[in-house]
Amino acid sequence: MKNPFIYTQIVTDEAFCNREKERSDFKDFINNSVNVLLYSHRKLGKTSLIRSVFKELKNVTPIYIDLFGTTSTDDFIKNLLKGISEIYSKPQQLAKLLKDKIKSFNIQFSFNLDTGAPLAFPAFIPKDKSPALTEVFSVLESMSKNKNMVVAFDEFQEVANYKNESFEKTMRSIIQRHNKIAYIFSGSQRHILFEMFTDYKRAFYKQAQNYPLQPIKTEHYIVWIKKIYKKANRRITNKQIIDIVNRCENYPVYIQEFFYRLWNKKNVTSSAIEETESDIIKFREAEFISAWDSLSLNQKKTMKLIVLSGGENIYSADNLMKVGFTSSSQVKVALDMLQKKNFVLKNTHYAVQDVFFKKYIRIL
Numbered sequence: 001m002k003n004p005f006i007y008t009q010i011v012t013d014e015a016f017c018n019r020e021k022e023r024s025d026f027k028d029f030i031n032n033s034v035n036v037l038l039y040s041h042r043k044l045g046k047t048s049l050i051r052s053v054f055k056e057l058k059n060v061t062p063i064y065i066d067l068f069g070t071t072s073t074d075d076f077i078k079n080l081l082k083g084i085s086e087i088y089s090k091p092q093q094l095a096k097l098l099k100d101k102i103k104s105f106n107i108q109f110s111f112n113l114d115t116g117a118p119l120a121f122p123a124f125i126p127k128d129k130s131p132a133l134t135e136v137f138s139v140l141e142s143m144s145k146n147k148n149m150v151v152a153f154d155e156f157q158e159v160a161n162y163k164n165e166s167f168e169k170t171m172r173s174i175i176q177r178h179n180k181i182a183y184i185f186s187g188s189q190r191h192i193l194f195e196m197f198t199d200y201k202r203a204f205y206k207q208a209q210n211y212p213l214q215p216i217k218t219e220h221y222i223v224w225i226k227k228i229y230k231k232a233n234r235r236i237t238n239k240q241i242i243d244i245v246n247r248c249e250n251y252p253v254y255i256q257e258f259f260y261r262l263w264n265k266k267n268v269t270s271s272a273i274e275e276t277e278s279d280i281i282k283f284r285e286a287e288f289i290s291a292w293d294s295l296s297l298n299q300k301k302t303m304k305l306i307v308l309s310g311g312e313n314i315y316s317a318d319n320l321m322k323v324g325f326t327s328s329s330q331v332k333v334a335l336d337m338l339q340k341k342n343f344v345l346k347n348t349h350y351a352v353q354d355v356f357f358k359k360y361i362r363i364l
């Protein structure tokens with residue numbers, strides 16, 4: 001039997017655990033054309049959730065746009081056109097729709113090498129980007145006339161780096177008119193997204209319902225894992241599942257990796273669980289070494305401070321002394337950088353984002 005656990009790709013179907021409440025919330029948002037800001041720490045399952053909801057939709061056209069790595073309005077338009085293209089299997093239909101709406105730049109056509117579906121992309125976009133942006137969005141509007149739509153912009157925080165002051169204003173004035181389209185803005189850079197959507201001076205202020213995605217609950221993991229093990233005639237106890245979920249701090253990506261590696265062991269025992277944890281650290285050691293090397297001395301000390309203190313009372317004289325800090329200002333500067341680089345996150349307390357990196361630091 002193929003290993004049922006997947007930790008490097010988006011998961012759907014049997015590899016997807018629960019999220020029933022979230023899926024139902026999103027279907028409601030989509031059916032009522034409510035815009036949503038979906039955010040969480042890295043690897044908590046945003047993209048998997050969007051994809052799985054999209055698979056279940058009836059009578060709504062879903063468009064998914066990955067903005068990861070986009071750096072300009074031109075890239076945005078290119079990716080939006082790609083998302084639109086994915087809906088059409090007939091090149092003539094796509095060409096007709098685009099030619100009707102897009103006048104300010106030329107479009108070229110090719111084929112998506114993976115799926116064979118038609119692919120439209122801009123030949124050249126003139127310096128003033130507003131007409132091009134408005135036209136591409138008007139394509140969405142016309143698509144939504146016959147059938148409601150949902151358009152997900154994943155990694156939406158990238159737009160903050162486009163260096164195009166009018167981008168947000170133009171986009172907002174367009175999407176406000178789209179009453180048959182639900183827009184999902186998704187990303188993990190909470191501070192950037194929050195500034196965009198909650199600062200009253202910004203164009204996207206109050207344009208979307210906030211939806212923080214939480215880790216999956218332990219009881220949901222128990223049901224899901226038990227089902228997978230039962231199907232393969234394998235044994236695992238609730239206690240063992242709880243132990244693993246705790247070790248992975250309820251993060252789906254680490255839980256998938258943990259069970260993926262545990263699956264290769266003969267039986268689930270405490271020593272197999274222990275071994276799996278050290279295997280993961282060994283497998284990822286090169287990655288951890290290079291991450292650790294990329295940090296300044298004060299950043300390294302701050303990481304240790306967070307691990308040793310559990311992220312609480314990190315400014316207490318006792319804790320500072322443990323890692324050799326003489327002043328709290330050094331920690332503040334390092335913490336800022338570590339949060340920007342996504343090594344550290346803060347909820348009620350500071351934490352190292354990668355659960356296994358934390359375990360590695362502990363044994364340094």
Ligand SMILES: Nc1ncnc2c1ncn2[C@@H]1O[C@H](COP(=O)(O)OP(=O)(O)OP(=O)(O)O)[C@@H](O)[C@H]1O
Nearest residue numbers: 007009016017042043044045046047048252253256
């Ligand atoms: N509901 C789920 N059930 C089981 N595993 C999941 C679930 N959601 C996510 N995962 C696991 O977590 C991994 C990361 O999920 P995903 O890429 O959807 O997260 P993300 O929040 O979009 O991450 P990023 O912030 O990097 O974009 C998946 O590859 C999968 O292994």
Ligand SMILES: [Mg+2]
Nearest residue numbers: 046047048154
């Ligand atoms: Mg994602």
